[in-house]
Amino acid sequence: MNRFSFHSETSPASQNTQTAQTGVATPMRRLRVIYVVALFAVWAGLIGFRLVWLQVFRHHEFVERAAKQQQRTFEVAPRRGMLYDRNLHELAMTVLADSIYAVPSEIGDARPATAAALAKIVHVDATDSFTAAQQILARFNASRNFAWVARKQDPEIINKVKALNLKGVYVQKEFKRFYPDNQMASEVLGYVGLDDNGLGGLEQNFDEDLHGTPGRMLTALDARRHVLGSEESEPLPGENLVLTLDANIQFMAEQALDRNMERTHAENGTIVVQDPHTGQILALAIRPTFNPNDFRHATTDLLRDLAVSNVYEPGSTFKPVTYAAALEEKAITPDTIVDCGGGQMNVAGHTVHDAPGDHFGLVPAWKALAVSSNVCAIRVGQRVGQDRLYKYIRAFGFGERTGIELPAETRGLLEPLKRWGPASMGAIPMGQEIAVTPVQIVTMVSTIANGGTYVPPHILLKSTDLMKDDPKLKPAAFHPESSLPDPLPEGAHRVVSEMTAAQMRKMMEDVVLIGTAHEAVHLNGYSAAGKTGTAQKIDPHTHTYSKTKFVASFVGFAPVNNPAITMAIVMDSPDHSMHFGAQASAPVFQGLAQQILEYLGVPHDQEMKSQAELAKNQVPVVEDDHPEQGDADLNSLFATVNDLPADDPLRAPQQTPGQVAPVAKEAAPTQVAASAAEPVQHSASPTTAFAETVSPKPLETPAPAPPMPASAPLAPIVNGSVIVNAGRRVAVPSLVGEPVRNVVEQAGSIGLGVQVLGTGIAREQAPAAGTMVPTGTEIVVRFTR
Secondary structure, three states: OOOOOOOOOOOHHHHHHHHHHHHHHHHHHHHHHHHHHHHHHHHHHHHHHHHHHHHHHOHHHHHHHHHHHHEEEEEEOOOOOOEEOOOOOEEEEEEEEEEEEEOHHHHHHHHHHHHHHHHHHHOOOOOOHHHOHHHHHHHHHHOOOOEEEEEEEOHHHHHHHHHHOOOOEEEEEEEEEEOOOOOOOHHHHOEEOOOOOEEEHHHHHOHHHHHOEOEEEEEEEOOOOOEEEEEEEOOEOOOEEEEOOOHHHHHHHHHHHHHHHHHHOOOEEEEEEEOOOOOEEEEEEEEOOOOHHHHHHOOHHHHOOHHHHOOEOOHHHHHHHHHHHHHHOOOOOOOOEEEOHHHEEEEOOEEEEOOOOOOOOEEEHHHHHHOOOHHHHHHHHHHHOHHHHHHHHHHOOOOOOOOOOOOOOOOOEOOOHHHOOOOHHHOHHHOOOOEEOHHHHHHHHHHHHOOOEEOOOEOEEEEEOOOOOOOOOOOOOOOOOOOOOOOOOOOOEEOOOHHHHHHHHHHHHHHHHOOOOOOOOOOOOOOOEEEEEEEEEEOOOOOOEEEEEEEEEEEEEEOOOOOOEEEEEEEEOOOHHHOOHHHHOHHHHHHHHHHHHHHHOOOOOOOOOOHHHHHHHOOOOOOOOOOOOOHHHHHHHHHHHOOOOOOOHHHOOOOOOOOOOOOOOOOOOOOOOOOOOOOOOOOOOOOHHHOOOOOOOOOOOOOOOOOOOOOOOOOOEEOOEEOOEEEEEEEOOOOOOOEHHHHHHHHHHOOOEEEEEEOOEEEEEEOOOOOEEEEOOEEEEEEEO
16 A cells, blocks of 8 residues: 555444434524524514504504694684674674784793793783783693683784794784774673673674684694694684664764763663664663773673663653553543542552642543653552553563563563552552563553554564675665554564554653653654653662662653654663653653654654744753652751761751741651552652642741851862861751742852752752751752642
């Protein structure tokens, strides 16, 4: 064998070992591969499951989260419907205004500083807690995506906020309710809140119709919150309402009421002007009032619509109901002689009086109404009977809601017949023991004016989708009609016959011509009819009738034979010196009715008078029917108007030695009222035309008062009021036997005020002549004819 050759031979055992190792390695590799593949499979399965879970099962959730991050969805408020008067003058409209909002998640930790910076600009009203820094911060902390800062702001405030360039603070457009005439007809129109929800008046009553249907706006944002685009679903605007009001007549009524409020210093006043043939309200004025553009600063009392929610005892303005019922039931005719009982009568153990100085006996019914005799009204009511009288009271619309399209209307106060007491027939026929609203009383007068048919009052003319600039929407200017609509509206019904209505119109005309209103109502070229009323108010502390607080009212219509308008004027608590209906309310009818009739172009039914003739016929306004006040209360009234304490010696009249005291009349017995504890108001007053009917027995004239020192100073006068100076006293002069003018001049010359009761010649005074009183004291003097 070659020595350089190499030959390797493997032993059989070695070969067997290698073979065994190879056989073991191959399954191990395979097992590792399986493990790896399984691991990858599980991993892939988990990822797949996770993807399915996120993209399928939680897809909606993540879509919503993405939308919240990338989009902003706003509710787009609809344009609120317009409110028009009958001539399509805008009374309430909707305009665009800027509102400020924030996205708190974008502001982050700077929320307190941002809220404080914004509040310095938007919190301009100390009473507006919504824009205070604490409230803004609270809204930031309560929401991540949206929070209001201030809504519907003026442009100057918006510009200041934009100048701050604050992160997460934005501005958007909103609709804002705007009343172009500010406070005109505010109680009728009402007002809306920040969310355009009606909160009063027609805005509240027709909120669903006016509001419309909201739309939505979708805005896409990028990562830097920049707007990429938007989609919007259009909102549907609300319906428009056309009212029966005439803006011009409404303006006239409010101006007249403003002047009368200033003249009488009444707590509140209401004027309602109505079309007697359709029941449509042409004007509804209330004072004091509020501005619906800034209603947040108005008190609750100012927001009330007194024409439908305030009740009062109508007093003598209710007497036409009693007389109309008697005429319709043939219980009387206008010429039927009625016994006024010398000015007093007894009802259920209580004595009812006419006004001081009224001692009428047998008079025709037309004259009894003209002079507003309480006793005669009760006599007439007794002839009708309580069952039939109650039927007519309900037929004239009292004791139930009229259905006028205004919220919070009250039905008034009328006890069911079964609850009438023995004294009710001594109170209700003359307008006591019953409470009404101004809208109810004017509708009653319209029933008489239009021929005897009750037509429910309305203030809504129609509802429409049309806008003012649409030629299909036509104005409905008011033109007086001479007949009732055919067919009659729902709720209309005949109350009295046309003959009865005509008789009542003539009798109410006599009230103006020769009765209690003859010195207060003088239309030029137009005939007029009406009824005065003066009702005592209930004192909330004593629950009895007040001797210093009254409701003075007048209801009337013109022209008489073909009335174009009816009107009610109600003045609550005017100055005591002019608290009678003929003083506080009737003059308003004279001026306002003349103005409205001329504006409407109503033809004259009487001869026009020259300015010289009118000036010649103008006479001082006198009081009409008023509650009876017993002589024993004259000194109490003096103490009340001068606010004398209980122990003040002036409460007891002092008598100067040698002075003859006036003859005291018999104290008035308890009067008929809703309850025995409450004295009843009595109304009536004589007129100059009937002064000769009864001549009251004159009182003895007191001796002249001691002369006043020439150096006695007069009391100072501030804003028309005499200021009492307790340190300086003057002697009360003798005023008995003097006319009103002389009394006022004589008392004023020495610094004393005068509370006038009645008309004609002074018969009694308190305190007695010669009493030393502080300058500025108001003495009380009763006058009779």
